[in-house]
Amino acid sequence: MKILSLAGMILIFLVLPIICGSVLTDLLHVYQGSNGRRFLLSLVSGNLLMWAAFEAVAVPLIFLRADFRMVILLWAIVLCAFVAVYALVRRRLPIAVVRGRDLKNAGILHDRIAVLLLVLFLAVVAVQCVVYFWGMHLDEDDSRFVAHSVYTWKTNQMLTENPATGELNLNNWNGDYLKDVFSPWMIYIALIARVIGIHPAITAHTILPVVLLVLSYIVWYLAGSELFENDKRKTFLFCFLIGILQLFFAGSTRTQSEFTLLRIWQGKAVVAGIGIPMILYGFLYLYRKQEDERFFWMLLVTDWTCCLLSGMGIILATAMIGMYSLWYVIAFRKWKMIWKVPLVLLPSIFYGSCIYLYKIGRLVL
Amino acid sequence: MRDAAIQVFDTVRESFAGNFFLIFWVLSLVYLFFADKEKRRILVYPSILAGVLIINPVLYRYVWSKVFDYAYWRAFWMLPILPVIATAIVTLMGKCRKGSLKILTVIGCVALCALTGTFIYKDRFVFRQNYYKIPTASVDVANALLALDREPRAVVDHSLFCYIRQYSPDIHLLYGRDAWGFIDVIGDRPYGVYQQMKEPQPDLHYVHDQMKDLGYEYLVLLPSQIPQYKPENAKGYKASFYMDSLKKAGFQYLENVDGYIICRAI
Numbered sequence: 360m361k362i363l364s365l366a367g368m369i370l371i372f373l374v375l376p377i378i379c380g381s382v383l384t385d386l387l388h389v390y391q392g393s394n395g396r397r398f399l400l401s402l403v404s405g406n407l408l409m410w411a412a413f414e415a416v417a418v419p420l421i422f423l424r425a426d427f428r429m430v431i432l433l434w435a436i437v438l439c440a441f442v443a444v445y446a447l448v449r450r451r452l453p454i455a456v457v458r459g460r461d462l463k464n465a466g467i468l469h470d471r472i473a474v475l476l477l478v479l480f481l482a483v484v485a486v487q488c489v490v491y492f493w494g495m496h497l498d499e500d501d502s503r504f505v506a507h508s509v510y511t512w513k514t515n516q517m518l519t520e521n522p523a524t525g526e527l528n529l530n531n532w533n534g535d536y537l538k539d540v541f542s543p544w545m546i547y548i549a550l551i552a553r554v555i556g557i558h559p560a561i562t563a564h565t566i567l568p569v570v571l572l573v574l575s576y577i578v579w580y581l582a583g584s585e586l587f588e589n590d591k592r593k594t595f596l597f598c599f600l601i602g603i604l605q606l607f608f609a610g611s612t613r614t615q616s617e618f619t620l621l622r623i624w625q626g627k628a629v630v631a632g633i634g635i636p637m638i639l640y641g642f643l644y645l646y647r648k649q650e651d652e653r654f655f656w657m658l659l660v661t662d663w664t665c666c667l668l669s670g671m672g673i674i675l676a677t678a679m680i681g682m683y684s685l686w687y688v689i690a691f692r693k694w695k696m697i698w699k700v701p702l703v704l705l706p707s708i709f710y711g712s713c714i715y716l717y718k719i720g721r722l723v724l
Numbered sequence: 725m726r727d728a729a730i731q732v733f734d735t736v737r738e739s740f741a742g743n744f745f746l747i748f749w750v751l752s753l754v755y756l757f758f759a760d761k762e763k764r765r766i767l768v769y770p771s772i773l774a775g776v777l778i779i780n781p782v783l784y785r786y787v788w789s790k791v792f793d794y795a796y797w798r799a800f801w802m803l804p805i806l807p808v809i810a811t812a813i814v815t816l817m818g819k820c821r822k823g824s825l826k827i828l829t830v831i832g833c834v835a836l837c838a839l840t841g842t843f844i845y846k847d848r849f850v851f852r853q854n855y856y857k858i859p860t861a862s863v864d865v866a867n868a869l870l871a872l873d874r875e876p877r878a879v880v881d882h883s884l885f886c887y888i889r890q891y892s893p894d895i896h897l898l899y900g901r902d903a904w905g906f907i908d909v910i911g912d913r914p915y916g917v918y919q920q921m922k923e924p925q926p927d928l929h930y931v932h933d934q935m936k937d938l939g940y941e942y943l944v945l946l947p948s949q950i951p952q953y954k955p956e957n958a959k960g961y962k963a964s965f966y967m968d969s970l971k972k973a974g975f976q977y978l979e980n981v982d983g984y985i986i987c988r989a990i
Contacts, residue, residue: 494849495857502886502901510893521908523885523900525893534908560890564857579807586767586811593814596830600810603834607841608806610742615801620844631801639804646766671798674791679802682777686770 367555372570373402377454379438380405382445383660385453387653389644396584399577404657406574407637410547411663411706412437417543418710420517427515431550476595483602484576487620491568498622501563503535504545508559511549518543537717538670541710544626547667563624571623575632576602582640585647626668634665634672635679642683649691655699663706670714677707728789729781732796736779739797743841749805752812760815767811771804778802809837861982862887865944868981869895872988878942879917879935881949881984898940913938925951928973935989936974943975944984 380401384390390397416433468474506522518539521528532540539545548567552559557566579601580594587593608616618625619632641658648654658680665676684700687693701708716722740746753771756763777783778799788796813833820826853860862884869876870892877896880888885900902908903918910918917934920926926949935943951969966985967977975987 490845490849493852494845495852496849497858497887499886499901499906501890503906506889506893509890513893520893521900521902522889523902523908524898525889525896536908558856560856560858565852565855582807583810586763586807587814593818596817597807597810597814600813600830600834601806604745604806604809604837606844607838608743608745609844609846610842611739613739613797613800614743614745616806616844621848627798635801636807639807642770643766646770671792671795675798675802678791678799679774682774682802683770686773690765690769 364555364557371551371554375409376402376405378442379408381453382442383408387656400581403574403577407660407664410667411660413547414663414667417546418541421540421543427511427517473591473595476592476599480595480599480602483599488569488572491572492565496621500625504625505560505563507545508548511546512552512559517546537714541714542626542667542669544668567624571629575619578633578636578640582636582643585643627671629668630665630672630675634668637661638679645687655703659703662704666706666710673707673711677704680704725781728785732779732781732784735797739800745805748809748837752808755812756815763811767808771808774803856891858887858890863891864982865984866891866895868979868986869942876942877940878944879940880944881946898938925949932974932989941989943987947985
């Protein structure tokens with residue numbers, strides 16, 4: 360069972376994201392000459408693509424009160440179809456890998472200061488992962504999120520119960536329950552728990568935080584590499600500083616770091632820890648490489664992902680992409696890009712409209 | 725508009741309480757504006773634009789308060805505070821010529837942020853009691869209830885109700901966190917039971933009657949909530965101390981699990 364769980368983890372946290380992400384980065388022609396960064400971006404964007412695909416599949420099936428196993432099956436088919444169609448059309452499957460030769464060529468191993476800064480950065484991340492793995496932080500919000508996951512994992516029913524009490528709640532998707540229907544991150548946790556064969560509470564509280572935190576720092580690394588034009592020393596120092604500063608960005612319970620370092624397994628915290636940094640990184644990439652506008656599609660995937668993560672994610676992604684696009688269009692005189700912005704925001708607009716229509720009673724299923 | 729400005733100011737003050745990161749962010753933006761043309765273009769201007777649009781009483785009144793509702797403070801996540809501060813420190817360090825000065829600059833800036841900030845893990849994490857990362861008492865009580873019934877219907881102490889269903893969805897509760905007014909509104913009768921169970925000495929007759937009416941069988945409570953409880957007996961307690969008073973209220977004592985009394989409504 361332990362070996363199967365480990366195999367499941369390697370599959371869902373490593374193999375699938377790398378395959379899906381490699382296809383995405385290849386489609387967008389990102390970092391063609393930089394295998395290290397391409398590998399890391401593939402890992403992150405592959406996860407985002409898997410999450411976006413889950414959102415696309417799960418929401419209609421939740422409305423149809425379908426079986427959870429149907430969602431898993433369709434989700435797997437969608438991902439396989441995406442990769443298969445790409446492989447058939449291009450007649451190859453691009454898998455991003457990191458080779459020792461790439462590191463040598465990049466000169467990291469010869470630069471002692473860069474190595475030292477990398478070690479410091481990794482040490483900070485490791486400490487935070489250790490705290491997540493061995494520490495326990497109780498959060499009452501889990502009585503909704505994790506309880507939903509456990510229920511789905513056990514019964515194959517999705518969001519048909521009141522998570523607080525367990526009573527059937529088939530026709531009462533009001534308030535925050537409605538947000539859960541359109542942002543079913545907790546059902547995705549149940550999917551992970553099913554794939555790796557581990558109880559959702561353990562998956563959410565012990566395994567997922569470590570994975571998500573590492574993904575979060577990969578995004579910061581990519582953002583740093585854009586900010587400092589891939590200067591390794593400055594990028595590693597930037598990431599180290601982000602890690603250290605996060606540790607002291609507290610006091611109120613509302614800061615981005617509080618959500619990232621204390622409860623990253625919750626959807627809204629994934630928005631804070633991965634979604635928002637990813638949008639920032641996307642725009643840093645676009646601001647720097649203005650001729651490479653294909654990266655806008657990465658923002659579409661990110662926006663779709665934020666819809667899965669949290670109801671607030673729908674609003675935050677819309678507002679942030681809107682604001683930063685405004686700067687992109689005005690400052691770099693990319694007037695032709697105006698049409699792309701609503702296109703990138705299509706998932707947010709669609710799910711946001713559905714929530715609104717459901718609230719006013721115009722969407723009944 | 726004055727009210728909106730006050731609300732924006734209050735939210736900013738509450739959200740950045742315990743650290744000076746907002747001030748450091750502004751200082752970093754000012755520094756980067758003059759220090760690095762490229763950063764000004766790709767980081768400073770977009771940050772200023774975001775700041776002006778987010779911390780804005782007019783937009784708060786007409787947009788943010790409507791879309792964010794009670795959680796306007798989450799809009800502050802869109803301000804790139806940490807990356808701007810980190811970039812400013814890296815840029816400042818880059819301007820230093822001597823190696824020792826570079827190290828001192830980084831250490832000084834980090835120390836300033838650390839000393840004026842609040843350590844995030846302070847009183848927030850404890851060593852895990854189990855891999856589920858929920859109180860072990862809730863796991864043990866859940867297991868005890870599941871040993872009694874396949875799908876037990878229970879009323880549990882408020883220290884347990886947030887966690888028990890994270891362990892098993894088979895346990896049905898009369899009320900959970902919704903009794904605190906979160907997410908959903910619970911019925912008058914479950915709320916009445918919750919109000920009683922909050923008391924140091926609840927009216928167990930009332931609790932029993934409501935449980936029987938609503939179809940709930942098991943009650944999990946603290947020994948101190950049982951009327952005949954005496955602190956001097958707590959150390960070497962015997963079940964018989966509780967049995968009589970529980971019986972009078974219509975409950976059958978079943979067991980004591982991790983300091984919680986489990987009984988059945990008869």
